[in-house]
Amino acid sequence: MTLQIQTIGPFEVRRDNAPVVLPSSRKTRALLAYLAITGRKHSRQSLCDLFWDSTDDPLAGLRWSLSKLRGLLNSDEAELLNSDRDTVWFDASAVAFDKDRLNELANRTDGDQKEADEIWKTTAGLPLEGCELPNQSSYMTWVEGYRQDYTRLRGGIAKRFARDEKQAWQTRDKWAERWLKVSPYSRGAAFTAFESKYFAAGRPAAVGLAGHLERKFKVAGIEPPAFDLAPQAEAAPSPRNQNAPAEQKIRFVEGKDGVSIAWASVGKVENPPLVKAANWLNHLELDWDAPVWSPLFKELSKANHFVRYDERGCGLSDWDVDEITFDKFVEDLEQVVDAAGLEKFPLLGISQGAAVSIRYAALHPERVTKLILFGAYDRGWRFNATPDQIREREAVMVLTETGWGMDNPAYRHVFSRTFMPDANGEELDWFDEFQRLTTSSENAVRFLEAFSTIDVRDDLAKVQCPTLVVHSRGDLRIPFSTGRALASRITGAQLASVDSQNHLLLGRESASVRFVELVQEFLKTP
Template identity: 70%
Template sequence: MTKPLFTMQTIGPFEVRDMDGVVPLPPSRKTKALLAYLLLAERKHSRQSLCELFWDNTADPLASLRWSLTKLRQLLKADGATIIHADRESVWLDNSRIAIDKDPLNLVANEGGVAEEHADKVWKSTIGVPLEGCELPNHGDFMLWVEAYRQDYARLRAGIAKQFARDDSLSWQTRDKWAERWLRFSPYSAGAAVTAYQNKFYAAGRPAAQGFAKKLTKSFNEAGIQPPDFVIDENAVEDIPRASLIAPAEQQIRFVQGEDGVSIAWASVGDPGNPPLVKAANWLNHLELDWDAPIWSPLFKELSRSHRLLRYDERGCGLSDWDVEDISFDSFVKDLEQVVDAAGLDRFPLLGISQGAAVSIRYAVLNPDRVSHLILFGGYDCGWRHTATAKAVIEREAVMVLTKVGWGMDNPAYRHVFSRTFMPDANAEELDWFDEFQRLTTSSDNAVRFLDAFSTIDVRDDLAKIRCPTLVVHSREDLRIPFATGRKLAASIPGAQLAGLDSKNHLLLGREKASAQFVQLVREFLAKG
């Protein structure tokens, strides 16, 4: 196969590249639009039709066409090959020496048996608005052609997304990702909406699916379209291959309803005869998804070997209710109270990670007879609104705006604001998993509400009141919450023990040595009685 001389980017800003990089196109928008048209409308074009399409109101349209063709010929030369051809009557482009960025997308759509991983890479590399920068607002016929090309692109992507959203050989999380993509290109398709709802139910749980259906119903109603029925036959779950379900058999997931009616999902795992260990919720939780995560799953599973481990999903995320009125620090503490009461625990050690440390601190002060030991990892005693400079406040609030806008997008750049600082040592697979995990675990609205609630946390006055043995563990190079914060926390708690881990990660990766060190520290601390 002859190697292409040029690569043309038709998705996003229109560009031409050769072996040396981007080829500078003439500043004339019409010349650029002419090249795009010759490239994509693969046939011979009469000079007269091109003049009518681009220069219908020009004094000498043929001269204008000749000027544009001359400029393009000068640029599109390589190895003596001629790319643009013309005779007295017609103009055409030799596509045999040109690669187009949309070609891999066409192959995914038209070839059977394409691996999902490959399709996902192609999908991410072809995101954008086709023929950006080629618009000619005063040329109606040309703009009709541009719009038709963009619609073909949308239909192509919708078809690919539909294919993988309904592929029962894939995991529910993967199918959920493709279903949401399908829905973006077919927002009022009943089939896309129902498929997305069903995949969301099995990928992220009932609360996430119910909140999703609520938004879809609103969208359909606002467009004046009858929304479909969002119904799940939960008995049919038994007919689904166990390999495609997420919830592990060893976990027992239950629900407790708080005083405000919010349903909180909690899970216990491990031998009921083992001593309990309660983990407070933190950013973000999903009882099913994080149990088999490539990040903290080994840590959880190792702790459950020696303890009956209790975890729960914070209100507004995971399997707990998403549509809630109150997302605040006080509500987080109440949720912890509800879970340990539902589990029938009288006295237990309490593990708090990140902002879960502050929740644990407040609970331990309010219930000194129930907390036997306090373990705080990556914790802090006050949110940034209490200590940030005016410049830092502006930066933090800008992040909240970005979160609101970009949380649910295919492009993970917005969620990378968190994943890159939470886990700087994570590899590409781990970052991809965490990006997708965040998207599945809560909505953009709730993500912003969480960030706002975390910013106002203040348990500084509680620290001196803690009476139980306390272990403060912190990664020495934590980029999210500096080690100095952990050291200050330990110094403010009577008799607290401080331990540093050789890690940069705020959330420990299951594969790193620091994860095993953390488990060992916890076991030794709890064994002291």
């Protein structure tokens, strides 16, 4: 017997197309969804922490839910829900998920529009509807991640068909509208919708759409793409040739322990490469059009084939991971550059990403041609913190764990103010929300702990490539003296400063422009 699980829209289970009546307990249905979708073993304790952290006897709650689900799912023919003394797991090998059809469509190379339309329409909806548990913040963070993955998948499918030159313009126009609906503030989606509308429905329709999109983008505080509104002959080249904004390509690579790492490239492949190591915090989609890093990233991608990635535990990479450690950060960088097919490349590291870059350059001197470090430190705070500083830092971790996912940004504001003291209200609001959407409270604490024990002091002398160390003179999080001392221990390293108090540079400030100039000058130096 085949089990069908519907995760898009109301959560449902069917056996041989007949509905399985699930328990009325929303928590039990949520548990089933989590076990089935993740498809791996979970400790009983972790499940208790995720679903029953506020009950007096969480193990009893877990046992009750499992007993209800076993009676519904297990049979003489197949044991789908399994457990032992310490762990619980769901055997998904004989299960068909509705999202599987979207995954297959995303990986197909043919352009069968009839089937593609049918799949698109039958897999529309809000994933895991009816499985929400508002009081379980860590579980809801996982739900949000699953929903974001679904949205990203649909956006990628719509983007592929909208830009498929083998399709008629009317077909491309339909898919461009779908892409824009999924990604309403994507400059690439907006331009593609304008372009396809121009050739599918004519100039007046395209001009009307462009005006609507420009107003919408400006209200949101986002720069709209440059729409070409001049009259053109029907056989004229596509507007995309001149005005299309740079679009990043997002892909995934598997870490050595099976963790999925999201990485992106942007800029012409024939341009010189530039790799940016991940740092706190990344989200390939959210920070590409962000008011903070977007100008910096887009400027660097103009002359380079720019490669970056999301750290494990955040962004589009897997959040539910066993290890968030410095060694794993370095391993993930190794996997990304191999997946990108890069043999030799300059490496950019910001904040703790600088320490990852230093370790990688020390381990692989034959591959790193130049090293650029910004806001760098060579050891975490635990190495020289006073007892009072340790208590203060650990108190912040407790606040982070309890308040990270809340609507009130006060807890996340601790980081916003120290990272970017010169940020205005809009930028602070964006960064507060960005942090919440980028990782879970549990992972935020795990990151902070991993950063506290970083130690690459012995690696500094092993760096063999030309190195540029840039630091904000007024950095409130990592003092300029830290960057200066680090540069003194790397043979031949250049030290430069920018006039800012920000640990993470704001795209609008002159220090950001100066940083790009320093990087570009350094990369051009033989």
